[in-house]
Amino acid sequence: MRLLIFLALASCAFGADQATIQKGEKVFDYWCATCHGAGALPGTVALRVKYKGEKPAMLSERTDLTPAVTKIFVRKGVSIMPFFRKTEVSDADLDAIGAYLARNNNTASH
């Protein structure tokens, strides 16, 4: 029993399960990478200019994006990036993107 509780807590502390992260990567590639992927894409260039090297320009390389922050940007938009409807990115898909982008976060700091 104790072990189960420990595992449950560990899974909270270390984020989402691998399947969700993998799903998140897929959804990210489909919806986000066309602007935020590698190369001189508008989202990547915009973040490179914004953060001037302080943070990676590519979202998939960030280690500071919590699922809550990802959710705000997807549902509220920013600058010329519009928000996305639930028929495009469902809540479950958005949770998965959040898990994917948070996969390398240093959870100790949260």
Next chain:
Amino acid sequence: MLPPGVNAKDFADALKQFEGAAGKQWVFTSDEDVALYRDAYSPFWGEPEERVASAAVAPGKVEEVQAVMKIANEYRIPVYPISTGKNLGYGGSAPNLSGSVVLDLKRMNRILDVSERNHSALVEPGVSYFDLYRYIQEHKLKVWVDVPDPGWGSPVGNSLDHGGGYLQPMYRNHFDSHCGMEVVLANGEVMRTGMGAMPGAETWQQYKFGYGPWVDGMFSQSNFGVVTKMGFWLMPEPDAYLTGTVTVPKYEDLIAMIDILTFLENSGVSNGMPGLGSPILGGFMMPPRAPEVTALLEKNGVASPELHKYAQDKGVPFWSCTVKFYGPAKAIRAQWEYAQEKFSAIPGAKFKDDEFYKFPLTPDQFDKVHKPEMGIPSLEMFSIGARSPFNPTPGNGHIWFSPIIPRTGEAVLEANKVFAQAAKDFGLPLLSFSLPTTYWMRAFIFLFGFPITHDVATNKKNRENFKQIVRVAAEHGWGEYRTAPAFQDEVMNTYSFNNHALRRFHETVKDAVDPNGIISAGRYGIWPKHLRGTKA
């Protein structure tokens, strides 16, 4: 928010029935969910006039669309169909009439057919250009989709709004390249056009006209039905692609250059979307403009003889034209040679070979090319408005002023004179010399972006400027080809021949096919009877 003219009980009953038709999870009523249907680039952002939905319903198949329409018709609920809702700059996913229920067709995302033998596709409204492109790649089919730029919208939505792309002229105009439709009417009845009207016909995506009046055009830029399927002709993957640039020295040479270009295009000699430029004036995809040129332009405009002399003294050509060819390598090299012969009629014309590609592209070439010219959807065009080294403080979007201009050099020069004067009169930032950015077979489209901000005063000023420039353009016979809902009434009013005979005809049709006026009230200036005169 309630739809206009609908009481709370009826609205609640209708929403309940929408849930029965499309599924409870596909009816959106919370403020948070409905806010996602706002137009992210609304010129009314945050103002009471912003057009917002009361709810949204997202059916997953045509039978569900029919059921929703029957319910809406019974309860007189205004509905606003969208395909993918990505028509940013032209209204996005928000309705013309506040309080409408958005009929979100994004979930209808089936690619029903892609034929490599007929070079055609049949798709539902929720299929994006990316979806269709990816399907074609996965199935290794040798067909290209003509994509708009940016390309995250849908073939159905983009073509119904008269969008365009880059490939051969017969594909570049997306509505022209469609073949056959399925439409759900206001009463919920489903209809097919062209050969689709004949049960068992195998030619729905082969012959556009079927029998009798060709009604497809009535479902574009309108509100007469809900399009649930559309066929499109696709371009066979060509053997090769070639581009070459001609430069001509003098200001007046623009006239002959465009005439020759038009001859080449209308003859089918060159078949890619051309690109006009000005090495002396600089601008998009051109070297930066010399400070002396800016000073001369500010002093006397582009027609300034001093500027023309400066260009000649410096040996910088006044105009350039990049001509593009798709086809067999041998043939397009010969076509480019013939084009050079034709352009040589202009004294001082010079030529440069640019790109040449065989298909499929290598990965390096893939990274380098302007993707839509290869039928590859891309969002790279957003770099114009996004934060970048050239644009450190981006706005919140844009709307387009996009008039149709005759395909002559005289018209291009005249339009620039008129718009430069209008910019001065209205205190707009000086519209630097503009060349057409989109080319139909026999007309040019100019595109001028107006920035959208989240500042009410700035948006208000831009809206007024936009209306004024629409009016000035119309006085010269230059009409908008497409516009955002905020200006659709103003633009429709400029198409006023014989006391607005065309708009009155639209209204007659509207009353006949949608007597309760439930579909997209106000879209492209067409209002249902009960709202007519109160809005326009």
